[in-house]
Amino acid sequence: MRPARAVVASAATVAAVGAGLAGARVLLQRQARIARRRIGKPLGEVALDADRVWGRRHEGEPIELAMFGDSIAAGLGAERRKDTLGARLAKGLARAANRPVRLHTAALVGAESSMLAVQLDSLPHDYRPHVAVVIVGGNDVTHRVPVSTAIAHLVAAVERLRALGADVVVGTCPDLGALRPVPQPLRSLGSRLSRQLADAQAEASAFAGARVVSLRRAVGPFFVTQPDEMFSLDRFHPSALGYRRTADALLPEVIAAWGSS
Helix, strand or coil: CCCHHHHHHHHHHHHHHHHHHHHHHHHHHHHHHHHHHHHCCCCCCCCCCCCCEECCCCCCCCEEEEEEECHHHHCCCCCCHHHCHHHHHHHHHHHHHCCCEEEEECCCCCCCHHHHHHHHHCCCCCCCCCEEEEECCHHHHHCCCCHHHHHHHHHHHHHHHHHCCCEEEEECCCCHHHCCCCCCCHHHHHHHHHHHHHHHHHHHHHHCCCEEECHHHHCHHHHHHCHHHHECCCCCCECHHHHHHHHHHHHHHHHHHHHHC
């Protein structure tokens, strides 16, 4: 039997650890409230409607490009529809393929990975995208969705899109550590969790047959070093320049996806 002094010491240690964890949770919850208050919703919750045929000067039947995921895929933060991510990708693909591109945006502001199925369900029954771009994950991190749950929904969406005949490009979860309105240590925690999710997304998406672009590696440094230029009014969503940089990172894989379709 352990000596009474050891038992008391052990109990005290457990109590101290428990108190520390409880204190950390309270701190993170308080910082989350601060971040929400700082960011607010100055952009609203509806992105500009950029769905149309881009590159009309080109001949031929339009290439069908579809966007799925969250506010980044929807283009929230762009002040002109031609600056949304979908429009930039459509214009870039039209130039590369010398064909017009019809953009269809199913992405929704605030979407988690679990909402990808709803977005796919919203497609017209006869719609068949040639290329589909999926960007999701940030809301899974902020809403503390388990990585395994988020990944399961993403893989299911990729598989459904592949079954429709689409080539899929997945942009992995951005680095939430770039969000300056989020105080420390919550920002560092967000960076670590978003990196873990992005790595899991990359592996699972590639295994499911998608092309993968790490947005954290490709454009994350720009958001860290040039926050005033890369972020929009709310300092949370990309600006026109932020979307241009993001489109530049995704476009080579989008073009490659069309070339293999």
